Amino acid sequence: MPFHPFAVEQFLSEMEHGVRFNFSESGVHPMSYAALFAMAQIDTEALFDTLVDYPQVNGFQTLRERIAALYDGAGAENVLVTVGATEANTLIANTLLEPGDNMVVFRPTYEQMAGNARNLGIELRLVNLIEDEGWAVDRDALAASVDDRTKIIHVVNPNNPTGGVLSIADRAAILASAERVGAWIVADEVYAGTERATDIPTASFWGQEARVIAINSMSKAYGLPGLRLGWLVAPQDMIPALWRRHEYASISASMMSMKLAEHALAPATRAKLTERARGLIRRGFETLTEALQEHPGVFSVVPPQASAMSFVKFDLPLGAEAFALRLLREQDVLVIPGNKFGLEGHFRFSSALPEPHLREGLARLNALTSEILANAG
Ligand SMILES: Cc1ncc(COP(=O)(O)O)c(C=O)c1O
Incomplete structure (x- = not known):
């Protein structure tokens, strides 16, 4: 029986390391151990007594x-x-x-x-x-x-x-x-x-x-x-x-x-983690939609009801994979092309990230879009 690789994870594991603007993840920006220990008030001495x-x-x-x-x-x-x-x-x-x-x-x-x-x-x-x-x-x-x-x-x-x-x-x-x-x-x-x-x-x-x-x-x-x-x-x-x-x-x-x-x-820590995740998700989506308006008619997205991800539809004269590869090579920005989920003309973008980083990456996405449109026109 032929083996079918896991297309999305293969794409991620081959592409994501070393990329400067990684918008391909699906969760919210990860916590540090230090932040988790502080949030959950973890007694480190007791924890470090744990046998490996x-x-x-x-x-x-x-x-x-x-x-x-x-x-x-x-x-x-x-x-x-x-x-x-x-x-x-x-x-x-x-x-x-x-x-x-x-x-x-x-x-x-x-x-x-x-x-x-x-x-x-x-x-x-x-x-x-x-x-x-x-x-x-x-x-x-x-x-x-x-x-x-x-x-x-x-x-x-x-x-x-x-x-x-x-x-x-x-x-x-x-x-x-x-x-x-x-x-x-x-x-x-x-x-x-x-x-x-x-x-x-x-x-x-x-x-x-x-x-x-x-x-x-x-x-x-x-x-x-x-x-x-x-x-x-x-x-x-x-x-x-x-x-x-x-x-x-x-x-x-x-x-x-x-x-x-x-x-x-x-319960108390879980509530704080949820609040953190929702905060990042809500702010991030607003920033994304604002940036995508820079090219009217090119991008559209059904607003996600949950998650850090948006599945953005685009109208540009190139396929999803070609767009993602150009973004990566020319702008150091990683998104997941829609064909990895069986749909052309889309990319998956994760926006629950620190604001300045998100804005800079989106500016790069818009810069490539401007260039594609200029060359197409
Ligand atoms: C729907 C879905 N299930 C499972 C996973 C993998 O999750 P985990 O990190 O818990 O293995 C992912 C990761 O992207 C996912 O999107």
Whole structure:
């Protein structure tokens, strides 16, 4: 079976190091350890007494309790702590998907589950998110795409790369389709908590139906991607099968990451981290929209309801990849071309960054745009 690389992550890992204006990340600007320790009032002496040992493989009980408290009706026994949401997604694909199954995925979306499924030889059924309708689900296509071999409907909510949050009607359609054919809803919710236009967090799919696995991590909404700490929340009888695969994949997340995640998820610290993330996201999006107005008619964006990302549509006489490569080579600016998410004529731009840096990078994006337009005219 041919191997399908993970296009977005390959692009990022090959391009992002050393770039001066990196707008390709999807989370908010990361915290420093010093800032986290101060915010969470961590007793460093106690922390440094920790043995550099293997931690409890499925996650400390106290950490899993803290995570479970974020999900209605969940307990520590529903939680498996993983190395980022990345590992959680891979464990779920390897556990649930079997030959002959199909999986429904939305487009555009972060293609980690889809890529894992393709590499397992699973048929993918793509359902479009409709840009002109604010990235709404094509509900007729969704209803038509599920059948009794549909094992998973995969949802990224809020979405990467659009920042869209599913409407009530779209959520209901997903739940109805899953229920009709007995499919699992695998809900990657790493951007929940990064809402831009409201303080109400995006509701989890957990608890909406019996067959739901919810995924999250410290990477995006908390600005702590370097902890490489994530989790999944699943019905208790599913946990052993996922845990057995976790022992193969990584054995466990690291001791220190579990400790720091537990501090970060303490209610008072979590609230401060959320406030920080939302502040960066809201200011950053305003700066981005202001800068994109410099070339009327060239750029448009469905305002993201959450996340640091905007999926910007552009009208220029070159493709998404060519535009991104010129930005990188000529302006030292990195964005992700839309074709990495299956859509031409777009780029993904992350704007939850310190203001002066963001403004300078946007000025460079506009400078290249002016040059392209001048040469085209
Ligand atoms: C939707 C989605 N899920 C998972 C991940 C990976 O998250 P983590 O850093 O927790 O492994 C990303 C990273 O971009 C993402 O966008």
